[in-house]
Amino acid sequence: MTLRWGIVTAGKISNDFVNAFNSYPDKGDQEIVAIAARDKNRAAEFAKIHNIAKVFDNYEALATSTDIDVAYIGALNPDHYALTKLFLENGKHVLCEKPFCLNAKQTQSLINLSQKKQLFVMEAVWTRFAPSYIYLEKEIAAGNLGEIKFVEANFGISCESDRVLKKEYGGSAVLDIGIYLLQLSQYIFKEEPQKVTAVGNLNDSGVDVTETMILEYGSGKRAVLNSHVGLTLWNRATIYGTKGRITLEDPFHFPDKVTAVDGTLKTFPLHTSSLLNNFGNSAGLVYQAVEVARCIRAGLIESPRMSHKESLVLAKLMDTVRSQLGVHYDADDQEFP
Template structure:
């Protein structure tokens, strides 16, 4: 049975996701509509990807009876209101990461999905990457022994990405790329909560973070360590060290297509490549696997995925909240949910969520 997609926003990741969707069986997936705040951009997107309908507002797409599931790729602060709009109209939602600006917003969306009885998932494509699935199997079966440490670096110069420097647009690097590092640790220690988190980094006068180093301590002397930056290039590799081996995730680790035995340099797993020309991001064909998961869940009548569950989203965002707290990054969305002691370095104006939503729409 086919599911019919609506693409909400026409940015770079939305284009790559749509291109990846079109590599799947057309009897199972079809993009039937796209929406942007600018009708001309929506029309251009529709022409590029042969989408039959295009809209100049997200509300029009939400009300389209042909759309069954939506991929929400709007700016981060608008995720809550846009996802709610889709769910109000009976649409299932795959929401680009981060699902919310903090754990509280994620809880709000999850409660809304339950009430609306629709599927909701955060689009963390790494979880569905066959390389990560294989890594998880190796860890859970203890094929490499017991995991003791996970490590990664993620650095790409991104000062030219305007939104990353603007707090009102959800700027900052922790929610943009640091989230991948936290997810790696979540996979390596399979959903275990760290006992201690230590984070430090660089903030701009605007109060957004451009780089950070984080250590997470787990029981029994186990740990994860990672550094991420939007200022410099880094190796962008990851490794998981266990008592009987070390597995390397080749660059780019967040969407790697190769697992390697670090001691022998032997390739132990490789994701079959699907040609996808003219994409904006590396290995974007891997986005197809999260789309397949959405369809499987919807076909089974599930409201959430067992691979990227609501609990997974909440656990990761709890860690992200703590990292941001230690760095001193406070968004307007945090003011009503955080303790007054957590509002240092905010520099925030009192803009409520409804105002931000109206601007986004």
């Protein structure tokens, strides 16, 4: 039975997700059948570009329709909680863009709702499904790096978008790109850090635009992570073990090249499409859609590769970083069921 997707918002990341999905030949029996946006003309144009059959001019109509089984939410950060809640309450599975929510309280609330409704929900940390990360995981499991002791990674972009720089849009370097650094550390060490230290800078809007984060784990294990939304950095990550190191080459958050323990360069080519993407290596966005379909068909409400617990840990880490830097949202003062 075909798994039917609805796309929520017609922005840049939604464009790339749909493009990656439609151009991938091995996605199985699933298709994108509907698009919803507040601006119906924009939704109609999106549908025309991507050959989507149904257009909705509001999210409630899509959520209550019988046309879709699962929603992909590519909205601005402050809308993630309400939109995910809307679709779960109307019996739809959800893949929501990262960051899942503005804080851990919202994240826990949605996890609770997913469990109550027995519906699948996942934060769209597409990195977890990259072939290069699967390779890294296998190398670690095989013992080729020995005991992992240290991780260092940078993610810096030159950004002028209000989506990242304005508090009212949920702007934040750690929520926008720092989450990729934090998820890498958690992916490697697979335990919550014993201590988190963050230093950084805020802009006039009260949003963090740069941070250095030090995560300390047991037995002297440590990650040093740098994020910056005003400067392009060398965005690669190196994982150091007692037997050697592996480097995820730029862009480390979804690399198509990895420098292996023996120094050779491994490549992980992505499929191509005739339509342009807005972000680098966006073809890889499809792998999470494949995982969503697999999990739903298996009767799961979370993915073992990007679990509810993982999203909650990441949310708590981002809360800690924001707290240390002095970044506060109105949602931090609210309670959620």
